[in-house]
């Protein structure tokens with residue numbers, strides 16, 4: 001089976017984990033601090049605060065940027081549910097905006113119509129590893145005094161112009177097992193703001209600046225030393241692994257035959273895509289997409305649908321009063337998208353097998 005994702009754990013990464021086990025300190029120690037410093041430098045910001053998931057990174061980012069009950073937060077409707085669920089965790093209300101077909105990111109032309117006096121923040125998502133139109137989102141946030149929290153879970157190393165994802169204001173990353181940088185579970189908050197970083201550090205660890213002195217009702221969102229050891233070993237390899245994804249995506253783009261049945265993804269000008277996913281669209285919609293997915297599986301090629309339901313159509317949000325929200329692009333993309341394997345452990349022969357199968361299955365009878 002050609003898998004959709006395959007964690008690469010090399011000998012130095014194994015050894016780094018074994019060193020933690022031998023060290024006697026398994027949680028929140030020197031390796032976490034080192035990972036934070038290295039990640040901040042990599043993203044090009046003053047601070048990085050390590051946490052134990054991307055969900056925790058989003059939740060804390062919202063809290064430290066002052067989002068709370070009575071507030072609204074603008075989010076794209078086509079993303080992983082955590083993008084919106086964390087707004088609920090913060091006690092606020094997500095306001096869904098439609099997305100674009102070309103980069104799968106928030107449609108910035110529709111953001112201003114969604115703003116109200118209660119809007120406190122915007123959480124754009126860099127879906128599949130390519131930045132959204134973050135420059136325009138930043139302009140809107142600046143003009144309206146809103147917090148900008150980038151959901152960069154899928155895009156460590158992606159750039160937009162000269163800026164790295166996660167460096168625009170407050171950034172939230174995930175290091176889940178299938179992500180471009182993989183610590184099993186893990187996340188990071190990035191910021192240039194000393195106060196934001198300071199409060200995130202307090203909230204991640206029980207609301208304590210000093211041990212057993214409770215300043216706030218904080219959480220246990222601490223990263224383990226085991227996860228940080230993997231992060232430290234992988235971060236120097238991230239650019240090379242992203243380059244391998246880029247080479248695989250370029251090979252797929254070259255080999256996949258253009259036809260009226262599928263649309264292939266593109267890297268937009270001025271953006272460096274890190275290909276967390278290589279996501280084609282099956283234009284005839286859900287039935288044809290699902291048939292292609294089944295046929296590829298029968299040929300030993302694993303694919304996935306990210307995501308089959310836009311967030312506002314999830315049962316939770318239907319119950320919460322979003323049943324009348326209609327976002328046509330997000331709703332259509334959910335019926336069309338199919339992510340093909342693009343991860344760095346694939347060989348050129350694997351890519352050739354994938355492209356040949358897709359070409360054959362989508363060519364006219």
Ligand SMILES: Cc1ncc(COP(=O)(O)O)c(C=O)c1O
Nearest residue numbers: 053054055080082153174175176
């Ligand atoms: C776009 C997006 N946001 C948030 C998350 C949440 O990250 P995690 O699974 O580490 O909590 C993920 C990853 O699963 C994601 O893909």
